[in-house]
Amino acid sequence: MSDPRDPFDPGEPGVPLEPGVPLEPGEPLGPVELNVPESARRLADGEWHRLHPATPFLRGGIAFVAIIGVIVVNARDVFLDVIFGGGSRELRFFERFAESSLLILAILAVVVILLLSVGGFYLSWRMHTFRITDELVEVRSGILFRTNRRGRLDRIQGINISRPFLARLFGAAKLEVNVAGQDANVELAYLGSKGADDLRLAILQLASGTRAAEAAAIAGPAALPGVGGLVESRVNELLAPELDPNTAPPESIVRIGIPRLIGSLLLSGPTVFAILAAIGIITTVITTGDVGWIFIILPGFLGLAGYLGSRLTRSLRYSIASTADGIRVGYGLLSTTNETLPPGRIHAVEVSQPLMWRPAGWWEIKINTASQAASSSSATAKTTLLPVGDMADVHRVLQLILPSLADAKSRELLECGLAAGAHDDDYVTSPKRAAWLRWFSWRRNGFVLISDAVALRKGAIWRSLVLVPQARMQSVSMNEGPLLRRMGLAELRIHTVAGPISATIGALDRDDVVRFFDEVEHAAVHAAGVDTSHRWRSTGANTESPAPTTPEGQA
Amino acid sequence: MTERLDLPGAEWRGVSRKYTIVEAVGLLITGIVLTVATSIPTVLTGIQWLAVIPVSLGIIFIINIALTPRRVRAIGYMLREDDLVFRRGLMFRRVVAVPYGRMQLVDINRGPLDRAVGLSELKFVTAAASTGVVIPGLPEQDAEELRDRLVALAESRRAGL
Known part of the structure; x- marks a missing residue:
């Protein structure tokens, strides 16, 4: 184990210096030449580094604020009593307490607890180190129970940088490297805000298989900001757009206006349900004259308000743009997040339209990725690629995530897939006898192969189009039960990694399903053979990938 | 009833016939345990119509066991x-x-x-x-x-x- 270098003065944990900007020059570089600023190259040099000094405070941030809040509120009461001579019972209790010898003991206990927790925080910060090599990213942490987590760079499913509001004030950011698997992310919390962006670039470049010849190092050594410049740079960071203009094309390809965002939320399922519930309750109140009914739905409404509020702030300042290392999606007003999905990490795409959005012509895009978050709220955020957009936005985003569908023929098929009603198009749809099972949608219910993706079109009321890139398909199956058999129908399922989208289409003619099953399977085998997106920049890379052992276990 | 869903011209490799025994014995054990467990209320309370549950369960399992050889051949x-x-x-x-x-x-x-x-x-x-x-x-x-x-x-x- 190499000695973790200590680039900042631990005596002043409040000074948010950029972490990992060691002052001593002349470290050997890895075999991969990185085209990133000096600071990030330092962090990605394969040695062990420490995190931002404010990390313990930010991790325990909420508890800390709560404790301070309690102390302040109590102190204020005592303070007011002393000033205005209230002489309440509480104050007399404090006086008596102060006279007794217990006071010294209490103060001692507080001091010891403070010292212990500060010492614990400091130790945990010292023991929390990470390193990034050309092959993997590794984090070690813990004082008594040591954890060691590694992720392979060629299995990266996405890199997420989030900045909770408190962390933003300190100029810190959390970098999450997602590898395939349930909750299999390597988390670097917290890093310097600017450093995090550069580090992501460095990791992506390492992962992409860029070779030395391609890169020409830029960027001089990052100068440490003086204290005067510090405030200014903090303010600049807070106001800066979520996408770094140097590393991404500055303009997002989709803009969600505030009116559209609010409209989409008001017309979403939960809101409509709540309005119906409200009407029902108001009617009940008027007819029975008992106001108590209102309190029954009050908790529900508070919950709904919270849900809508969080969706609103999350979708504000939404941006999506293409970079050399994948798609970058950013959002958030106070707490911001931006995620980079390298090419070929999207396993399924669903373009769908809730009923209420139809008059406005809005659509939503969801995706399946191989990395899944444990908490459901962050999972929804991660799987929703476009919260709301019109047809033009949908086409722009689809072109970004499935670039092979850009030609005119594919575009036409996509438009057919999203259009209403039945047309004479290339989609193979359900036969008339399936109308018993698909009352409204049997004319629409169908599938087609578009370029190198499989498209499944479903639903007449809740319209949706599921696209699965053939190179990402895991397997394909056809099923039938007794009812379907009697009707000469069958169901086709395309298996992808787990996510909100299930690529299943039922009630299709049996012969069509058998034919399509074969077609899809051959296409999938072929597509998997020519796919090199796990090392997306090394052209003509060998298709071999290392053994599927990520994430490696805890040591 | 029409023929079952299949791939045209496929040459399937079947599994061992002995698997029928494994399946049948497994079903038999589950069937007996479930039938006995569901007949306890009838025995204890003496309410006649409660016997419908164990009887129907027993019939389902018997049909299932009878079909086992065909099911194994379908794999x-x-x-x-x-x-x-x-x-x-x-x-x-x-x-x-x-x-x-x-x-x-x-x-x-x-x-x-x-x-x-x-x-x-x-x-x-x-x-x-x-x-x-x-x-x-x-x-x-x-x-x-x-x-x-x-x-x-x-x-x-x-x-x-």
Whole structure:
């Protein structure tokens, strides 16, 4: 184990210096030449580094604020009593307490607890180190129970940088490297805000298989900001757009206006349900004259308000743009997040339209990725690629995530897939006898192969189009039960990694399903053979990938 | 009733007939346990109509056991050039095709009943949980050969996730 270098003065944990900007020059570089600023190259040099000094405070941030809040509120009461001579019972209790010898003991206990927790925080910060090599990213942490987590760079499913509001004030950011698997992310919390962006670039470049010849190092050594410049740079960071203009094309390809965002939320399922519930309750109140009914739905409404509020702030300042290392999606007003999905990490795409959005012509895009978050709220955020957009936005985003569908023929098929009603198009749809099972949608219910993706079109009321890139398909199956058999129908399922989208289409003619099953399977085998997106920049890379052992276990 | 869902011109490799015993004994044990458990209320309370539950359960299990040989014959797999195809089910037919390159790992399991008649169960795992390819009733030797063959095939056709 190499000695973790200590680039900042631990005596002043409040000074948010950029972490990992060691002052001593002349470290050997890895075999991969990185085209990133000096600071990030330092962090990605394969040695062990420490995190931002404010990390313990930010991790325990909420508890800390709560404790301070309690102390302040109590102190204020005592303070007011002393000033205005209230002489309440509480104050007399404090006086008596102060006279007794217990006071010294209490103060001692507080001091010891403070010292212990500060010492614990400091130790945990010292023991929390990470390193990034050309092959993997590794984090070690813990004082008594040591954890060691590694992720392979060629299995990266996405890199997420989030900045909770408190962390933003300190100029810190959390970098999450997602590898395939349930909750299999390597988390670097917290890093310097600017450093995090550069580090992501460095990791992506390492992962992409860029070779030395391609890169020409830029960027001089990052100068440490003086204290005067510090405030200014903090303010600049807070106001800066979520996408770094140097590393991404500055303009997002989709803009969600505030009116559209609010409209989409008001017309979403939960809101409509709540309005119906409200009407029902108001009617009940008027007819029975008992106001108590209102309190029954009050908790529900508070919950709904919270849900809508969080969706609103999350979708504000939404941006999506293409970079050399994948798609970058950013959002958030106070707490911001931006995620980079390298090419070929999207396993399924669903373009769908809730009923209420139809008059406005809005659509939503969801995706399946191989990395899944444990908490459901962050999972929804991660799987929703476009919260709301019109047809033009949908086409722009689809072109970004499935670039092979850009030609005119594919575009036409996509438009057919999203259009209403039945047309004479290339989609193979359900036969008339399936109308018993698909009352409204049997004319629409169908599938087609578009370029190198499989498209499944479903639903007449809740319209949706599921696209699965053939190179990402895991397997394909056809099923039938007794009812379907009697009707000469069958169901086709395309298996992808787990996510909100299930690529299943039922009630299709049996012969069509058998034919399509074969077609899809051959296409999938072929597509998997020519796919090199796990090392997306090394052209003509060998298709071999290392053994599927990520994430490696805890040591 | 029309014929079942199948691939045209497929040559399926069946599983060992001995698997019928494993299936039938397993069903028999479950059936007896469930029938006995559900008949306890009738015996204790003496209410006659409660006996409907154990009786109907018993009939379902008897039909199921009678159908076991046909169900076992319906299980089949096929090693094609680029993929493994697996079929099972009588009432609910399911045909799955998995490209070899998608293999994440192969499991071989032996339950107590399997061990008694010398059979193994081979599980082919991909990144998608829904793939669900489990080939039961393979003689131990065959299962190990098939595993090695699948691993070798997967090695030569490696693909990313």
